[in-house]
Amino acid sequence: QQKVQQSPESLSVPEGGMASLNCTSSDRNFQYFWWYRQHSGEGPKALMSIFSDGDKKEGRFTAHLNKASLHVSLHIRDSQPSDSALYFCAASEPAGGYKVVFGSGTRLLVSP
Amino acid sequence: NSKVIQTPRYLVKGQGQKAKMRCIPEKGHPVVFWYQQNKNNEFKFLINFQNQEVLQQIDMTEKRFSAECPSNSPCSLEIQSSEAGDSALYLCASSLPQISNERLFFGHGTKLSVL
Numbered sequence: 001q002q003k004v005q006q007s008p009e010s011l012s013v014p015e016g017g018m019a020s021l022n023c024t025s026s027d028r029n030f031q032y033f034w035w036y037r038q039h040s041g042e043g044p045k046a047l048m049s050i051f052s053d054g055d056k057k058e059g060r061f062t063a064h065l066n067k068a069s070l071h072v073s074l075h076i077r078d079s080q081p082s083d084s085a086l087y088f089c090a091a092s093e094p095a096g097g098y099k100v101v102f103g104s105g106t107r108l109l110v111s112p
Numbered sequence: 113n114s115k116v117i118q119t120p121r122y123l124v125k126g127q128g129q130k131a132k133m134r135c136i137p138e139k140g141h142p143v144v145f146w147y148q149q150n151k152n153n154e155f156k157f158l159i160n161f162q163n164q165e166v167l168q169q170i171d172m173t174e175k176r177f178s179a180e181c182p183s184n185s186p187c188s189l190e191i192q193s194s195e196a197g198d199s200a201l202y203l204c205a206s207s208l209p210q211i212s213n214e215r216l217f218f219g220h221g222t223k224l225s226v227l
Contacts, residue, residue: 032213038153043203043218044115051213086153092213098143098167100216102155 004091004103012109019076021106023089033072038086055078079110118204125184125194132214133222134186137206146179149201160225196197
């Protein structure tokens with residue numbers, strides 16, 4: 001079964017610190033990746049996408065993709081308490097595919 | 113603020129009862145997804161639509177789950193005979209056509225508790 005695995009399951013960082021989240025796909029058909037964030041009591045909200053090898057930076061967030069190893073990561077610089085949430089990696093097939101598979105999630109806690 | 117509107121936010125049913133939840137996708141989004149998120153926060157894809165047509169769905173062999181997205185009406189997901197294992201957060205998401213892998217916009221979800 002196609003899966004998207006995330007690590008760690010939970011992560012605690014101090015305010016102002018760097019949080020690093022990882023995601024690995026077991027299926028080479030998955031070429032497009034999104035990171036979503038879900039605060040308690042809300043639905044997930046898309047943070048950023050990455051479709052090409054290398055780094056992509058958006059503000060305090062940097063995503064990295066290595067298609068050869070099917071590994072995606074998300075780094076949050078200068079973490080804030082408001083970043084405390086569940087983070088999900090989502091993978092999908094190339095253009096025209098409607099299958100979006102979500103990872104198991106990482107719970108991030110940023111302590112003041 | 114979510115522009116995907118899900119109702120109700122909370123739904124409590126007894127075992128064997130019918131449970132129905134609704135979703136109004138974001139305006140202009142023809143693609144609608146339904147996911148079940150369990151207490152371990154794991155996502156299970158249920159079904160998706162483009163306009164009124166089913167694109168993909170899991171093997172709902174139990175036939176207890178049904179869904180539709182009629183024109184000019186909210187989409188809906190219905191569980192015919194609820195079971196304790198159906199207790200979960202049901203998330204609706206909408207998107208533009210997945211031509212360039214558009215993001216999904218989620219509603220707040222309907223939290224179903226089956227007693």
